[in-house]
Amino acid sequence: MKSITVELADRSYPIVFCPGLVTGADGSEQALLASEMGDSVFIVSNETVAGLYLEPLKRLLGDRKSDVYIMPDGEMYKTLDQIQAIIGELLAAGHTRETTLIALGGGVVGDITGFAAAVYQRGVAVIQIPTTLLSQVDSSVGGKTAVNHPLGKNMIGAFHQPKMVVMDVETLKTLSAREFSAGLAEIVKHAALADRDYFQWLQANQDSIMARDSACLMTMIEWSCRIKAVIVASDEKEQGNRALLNLGHTFGHAIETLSGYGTVLHGEAVAMGLMMAADYSVRSRTLVESAPAQMAQLLTAFSLPTAVPKGLIRATFLQAMGRDKKATVEGLRLVILRDIGQAEVTSQIDEDALEETVAYFLDSA
Numbered sequence: 001m002k003s004i005t006v007e008l009a010d011r012s013y014p015i016v017f018c019p020g021l022v023t024g025a026d027g028s029e030q031a032l033l034a035s036e037m038g039d040s041v042f043i044v045s046n047e048t049v050a051g052l053y054l055e056p057l058k059r060l061l062g063d064r065k066s067d068v069y070i071m072p073d074g075e076m077y078k079t080l081d082q083i084q085a086i087i088g089e090l091l092a093a094g095h096t097r098e099t100t101l102i103a104l105g106g107g108v109v110g111d112i113t114g115f116a117a118a119v120y121q122r123g124v125a126v127i128q129i130p131t132t133l134l135s136q137v138d139s140s141v142g143g144k145t146a147v148n149h150p151l152g153k154n155m156i157g158a159f160h161q162p163k164m165v166v167m168d169v170e171t172l173k174t175l176s177a178r179e180f181s182a183g184l185a186e187i188v189k190h191a192a193l194a195d196r197d198y199f200q201w202l203q204a205n206q207d208s209i210m211a212r213d214s215a216c217l218m219t220m221i222e223w224s225c226r227i228k229a230v231i232v233a234s235d236e237k238e239q240g241n242r243a244l245l246n247l248g249h250t251f252g253h254a255i256e257t258l259s260g261y262g263t264v265l266h267g268e269a270v271a272m273g274l275m276m277a278a279d280y281s282v283r284s285r286t287l288v289e290s291a292p293a294q295m296a297q298l299l300t301a302f303s304l305p306t307a308v309p310k311g312l313i314r315a316t317f318l319q320a321m322g323r324d325k326k327a328t329v330e331g332l333r334l335v336i337l338r339d340i341g342q343a344e345v346t347s348q349i350d351e352d353a354l355e356e357t358v359a360y361f362l363d364s365a
């Protein structure tokens with residue numbers, strides 16, 4: 001089985017590629033991996049994903065102590081109420097500090113299960129089995145866990161690294177086209193910020209990717225996970241380098257906030273944000289003029305939007321960017337592009353260029 005290690009000293013862990021783990025192949029590799037998941041486990045999933053993949057997982061886990069919590073599907077359930085419910089079930093079923101939580105689902109299930117694991121009896125092990133493209137290349141790796149507060153997304157959380165992440169790329173075959181594309185936005189982001197070769201590989205393989213060719217998906221997810229793993233290993237708690245992963249996100253969060261959560265998927269907002277970040281980088285003279293068009297071509301091939309929704313207002317947009325939680329107290333920090341494959345975090349903002357970018361995108365919407 002292929003695997004990558006996230007190097008974090010005594011908290012290092014593997015990202016294992018195991019096609020068929022929860023999509024029905026009862027092979028020896030799958031059984032071996034399942035045997036390493038712990039003697040006592042507690043699975044968290046949601047109504048949608050459980051219907052598809054819970055039974056194969058339970059079959060693999062065999063007759064060890066295993067309990068299941070199934071939450072409703074949706075970002076609006078990423079709340080402390082769900083944490084309270086999960087902890088209630090863990091206690092009622094007598095789970096000790098030796099128990100391992102298993103997250104089976106997308107980023108919502110992953111974030112909630114990770115946070116429950118971080119706080120249950122001051123911390124128990126968690127295994128991530130991400131089933132969306134976004135969660136396979138982004139949220140399952142890196143140890144950020146959180147739930148939402150009515151006043152802000154991801155405002156209650158902790159860093160808690162998993163003990164293992166297992167990717168079954170076959171789960172992506174049941175994902176909706178829109179959710180699949182949303183995950184591709186984070187992948188374009190990875191390539192744009194870290195690796196020109198990867199960007200070119202994505203360009204060359206865009207048709208097979210859209211056709212969800214298994215081998216192609218494996219290569220792509222592994223490539224993205226390596227990029228994320230290296231960045232996380234260099235800056236676990238986001239005091240420096242890890243902020244590079246926010247490329248396109250300061251613009252993207254403003255779009256998400258102002259268009260009302262739920263209208264635009266996070267990945268779609270990231271795609272728009274990537275275009276805005278590239279445009280800003282050109283206007284502030286760090287990026288060559290031809291780069292945004294290359295980015296737009298790739299995003300379009302991945303069925304992602306490159307223009308912002310109609311009706312956003314300039315003044316509120318700039319304000320929404322400033323209120324982004326990733327902006328520092330001194331002022332705004334932006335991730336800019338120096339080239340395709342090379343990004344940098346800066347707090348030296350070219351105000352004119354920023355206003356031009358915002359005006360250009362909002363006026364042409």
Ligand SMILES: NC(=O)c1ccc[n+]([C@@H]2O[C@H](COP(=O)([O-])OP(=O)(O)OC[C@H]3O[C@@H](n4cnc5c(N)ncnc54)[C@H](O)[C@@H]3O)[C@@H](O)[C@H]2O)c1
Binds near residue numbers: 052109133
């Ligand atoms: N912790 C982090 O570092 C981090 C990073 C990025 C995003 N996030 C969080 O991740 C969440 C978004 O994650 P997401 O995009 O995976 O959304 P999601 O978890 O809501 O999943 C999207 C939809 O796909 C369904 N689904 C999941 N797997 C499926 C499958 N294999 N087949 C069919 N349907 C499936 C889900 O039930 C849901 O309806 C947000 O809450 C965000 O804050 C966290």
Ligand SMILES: [Zn+2]
Binds near residue numbers: 138186249266270
């Ligand atoms: Zn993101």
